Amino acid sequence: MKNLICKAPARRRTATWLIASGMLLGCGDGHPPLAPVSGVVTFGGKPVETGTIAFHQPGGRSAAGALGPGGAYKLTTFEAGDGALLGTHKVVIDAVRVSGGPPPAKSFADEIKQSQMPQTSAGPTVQRLVPENYASQTSTPLEAEVKSEDNVINFHLKK
Structure with a gap:
């Protein structure tokens, strides 16, 4: 009986240490599953190099990225370049040039x-670089499916 009493606190200490270690280390970042998303946006055959692109998922967190050289973009949801939530998204492209x-x-x-x-x-x-209907979730005709892989999703917009 004496041995059981002496071992119980050591077992509790070990269990407490394991639970605390698991809490400190965590079992992931706590974010829903994401996948990398990148691509190119063109309008009338020319790259759109100024503006933003955003993927919106109903009930989920949006992902966004800046349009850059060659019309290239890379999406971010939580941390730079981490991608977008898996599933179907409405895509909004807002590209304007301000002068004067x-x-x-x-x-x-x-x-x-x-x-x-x-x-x-x-x-x-x-000056709008793409038609205004692409700049709103309610009017954009664009959708994209993000899968659990590297996603390269290009948008070739027409006049």
Whole structure:
């Protein structure tokens, strides 16, 4: 009987240590399954190199990425370049070029100064690089399926 009493605290300590170690190390990052997603966006046969692309899944977290050289993108959901949730997504592409108007503020003080300056009629102009319907979840016709593999999903938009 004496041996059982002496061994019980050691067993409890071992069990407690194993549980605490498991909690500290974790069993993953706690995120739902993701898969890498990259690709290219073109419009009228030309790469769209400015703007953003986003994959939206009902009830899930969205993934987004910037459009860059050659129209290339890579999606991020939680950490840079980690991809998107598995499943079907609505795809939104918002690409505009802004020209004219005051130069961008370099600091908060510059922003305040610019806001106090008289407004001129020649403000910035916004040029859409892709049709506006692609820039909204409610009007975009684009969908994509993310599978549990490396996904290369290109979008070749037409006028």
